[in-house]
Amino acid sequence: MSLTERPELFIGGRWTAGSQTRQIEVRNPATGARVGSAALASTADIDAAVEAARASFDSGVWADAPPEERSAVLHRAADLLEARAPELARLITSELGCPIWFSERAHVPNPLRNLRYYADLAKDFDYDERRGDGSNTSLVTQVPVGVVAAVTPWNGPLSTPTLKVAPALAAGCSVILKPPPETPLSAYNLADALSEAGLPEGVLNIVPADREEGAHLVNHPGVDKVAFTGSSAAGKKIMAACAARVARVTLELGGKSAAIILDDADVDKVVPALLPMAFMVNGQACIAQTRLLVPRSRRDEFIDAFAQAIAAQRIGDPLDPATMIGPMVSRRQQERVEGYIATGRTEGARVVVGGERPHLPPELAGGHFVAPTLLADVHNSMRVAQEEIFGPVLAVIDYDGDDEAVAIANDSVYGLSGSVWSNDEERALAVARRMRTGMVSLNGRPQAFGSPFGGFKESGIGREMGPEGFRAYLETMSIAVGS
Numbered sequence: 001m002s003l004t005e006r007p008e009l010f011i012g013g014r015w016t017a018g019s020q021t022r023q024i025e026v027r028n029p030a031t032g033a034r035v036g037s038a039a040l041a042s043t044a045d046i047d048a049a050v051e052a053a054r055a056s057f058d059s060g061v062w063a064d065a066p067p068e069e070r071s072a073v074l075h076r077a078a079d080l081l082e083a084r085a086p087e088l089a090r091l092i093t094s095e096l097g098c099p100i101w102f103s104e105r106a107h108v109p110n111p112l113r114n115l116r117y118y119a120d121l122a123k124d125f126d127y128d129e130r131r132g133d134g135s136n137t138s139l140v141t142q143v144p145v146g147v148v149a150a151v152t153p154w155n156g157p158l159s160t161p162t163l164k165v166a167p168a169l170a171a172g173c174s175v176i177l178k179p180p181p182e183t184p185l186s187a188y189n190l191a192d193a194l195s196e197a198g199l200p201e202g203v204l205n206i207v208p209a210d211r212e213e214g215a216h217l218v219n220h221p222g223v224d225k226v227a228f229t230g231s232s233a234a235g236k237k238i239m240a241a242c243a244a245r246v247a248r249v250t251l252e253l254g255g256k257s258a259a260i261i262l263d264d265a266d267v268d269k270v271v272p273a274l275l276p277m278a279f280m281v282n283g284q285a286c287i288a289q290t291r292l293l294v295p296r297s298r299r300d301e302f303i304d305a306f307a308q309a310i311a312a313q314r315i316g317d318p319l320d321p322a323t324m325i326g327p328m329v330s331r332r333q334q335e336r337v338e339g340y341i342a343t344g345r346t347e348g349a350r351v352v353v354g355g356e357r358p359h360l361p362p363e364l365a366g367g368h369f370v371a372p373t374l375l376a377d378v379h380n381s382m383r384v385a386q387e388e389i390f391g392p393v394l395a396v397i398d399y400d401g402d403d404e405a406v407a408i409a410n411d412s413v414y415g416l417s418g419s420v421w422s423n424d425e426e427r428a429l430a431v432a433r434r435m436r437t438g439m440v441s442l443n444g445r446p447q448a449f450g451s452p453f454g455g456f457k458e459s460g461i462g463r464e465m466g467p468e469g470f471r472a473y474l475e476t477m478s479i480a481v482g483s
Contacts (some may be wrong), residue, residue, distance in 0.1 A: 003084075003091050003185065004036025009045055009208075010191040012052035013201025019044040026185055029097035029327040030318055032366040038184035041207035043216045046176075049205035050222040053147045053174040056202030063144050063172040067122045070170055074119035076197035078112045081189060085109075088189060090319070092157050095183040097327040097368070098281045099318045106280075111162040113449060114465075121470050122170035130481075139481050142474040144172035145248055146224030149217045151178045151238075153230045154329050155284045157186035163453075163464045164227040164250075165190060165204065171473035173225075176205045178217055182329050184208035215241075224248060225473070229286075231388075232414070232458040239461070250462035250472050252454055254388040255286040255416030258409035260431060261302065262402065262422040263295040270421045271305045273444035277419065279313070279372060282326050283392035284333070286459075287417035287439075291385060293405050296398040303376050303396055307353045310372045310394075315358045325392055327368040334368040337391030341373055344384040349375040349395070380408050388414070402427075406434045415456030419444065438463075 007023060008015040020042040026035040041049070057063055062070070081088065089103040098107065129140045150164035161177055168175050179187040191206050209217070218226050219241050225248035228238050232253040242249040259274055277289045294302040318326030328334040341355050354373030372392040378385050385395050399405045409418060415437040422428040425442065432440040438455040439447060447453075454463035462472055 010206040041209040052202040057174040071123040077193040078115040080193040114162040118166040118170035154182035157183040257417040259289040416459035
């Protein structure tokens with residue numbers, strides 16, 4: 001099966017032309033060159049996918065399979081994907097525009113880890129517990145939630161789908177995966193690998209689609225649970241749709257994460273460690289550290305250091321291993337980011353570095369590039385400090401004292417990620433505990449694999465990854481079994 005030419009949908013375990021599908025061309029956001037083609041599903045195709053998932057779940061062919069059997073299928077699928085890892089990395093970079101080194105280090109390895117982690121958890125999980133009160137005994141058991149609609153964004157073309165598909169399949173659910181039209185190709189590799197690994201027909205269906213068809217899926221009465229990653233605005237609509245029929249829902253939404261740099265932090269250590277956390281996926285990441293909170297007494301020192309480091313970021317072809325910053329995923333996203341930079345200027349922010357389209361060779365002239373940008377003189381009430389830009393734009397906000405830093409960090413409708421930087425570990429931990437956000441890094445350290453991922457406030461509902469992400473696809477059932 002070609003990785004780049006996908007003229008059909010994957011429904012009911014088969015590749016199908018569907019009904020009233022729309023064929024689109026996928027283009028490289030760095031060059032405009034054709035990457036491949038894909039079909040976008042119609043509402044009739046969505047109905048067919050839900051029907052297939054519903055039939056497979058109700059039949060028990062997967063839901064009733066022993067956990068060891070489900071585990072084996074997920075492990076085999078991970079092995080099959082790993083065998084084509086170099087091809088997948090190039091495909092993801094060609095679709096999305098993220099640097100090839102990031103695809104190789106994160107976008108491909110993480111989906112493999114997700115599949116294997118949930119394969120092991122499915123086999124080892126304790127599904128049954130007996131509870132007694134001295135007179136009666138109940139069997140408290142965990143059963144799959146049912147048919148799952150997994151709606152995923154373009155900035156994690158393979159990794160975000162596996163955050164939903166892997167635990168859902170491990171739990172025994174049937175799934176309809178809806179990737180976005182910007183990056184429709186990468187997720188199809190899950191269909192290739194899982195079907196070859198022995199997943200029964202209809203348990204996984206993949207239907208790339210646009211917003212109207214996505215809304216049809218979310219509202220479908222045959223869907224028991226919706227798992228969504230995307231904007232907070234879309235998440236609110238999905239939450240309302242699920243509330244209408246009391247469908248289960250997990251939402252991983254937007255972020256405007258604050259990096260609190262304390263007054264004892266070493267500037268030479270902070271800057272090189274923080275920038276990759278700010279510019280991952282060319283700044284198009286919900287967990288990007290985009291608000292840089294610096295002590296007023298060291299404001300100029302940190303601004304100068306960040307400006308020099310940002311100006312040195314190599315912008316260019318994301319397939320070049322030396323490139324650090326690639327293009328935005330689309331012209332629309334490029335214009336959105338540029339609009340926010342203009343808004344920042346209007347609000348009184350000062351552009352220290354960047355702020356315009358970079359000068360690039362002719363072969364990249366049509367790419368959707370935005371130069372990495374540093375804004376100073378930013379107040380936390382400005383739109384560039386409050387709204388998710390989703391691009392390589394960082395805002396420096398100064399403060400006096402730890403209390404004010406925490407207050408500024410928490411003064412946001414979001415609460416997804418954050419970081420604290422200090423030479424004093426205990427002080428950094430004390431500050432981190434006061435942040436109203438789903439996860440915090442001390443001095444740039446990565447989270448342990450299997451840690452829960454999700455947010456406070458408008459950053460979402462529920463958690464993905466770890467055992468928390470597995471339980472999200474299970475329902476608790478109590479059976480009275482006697483005295």
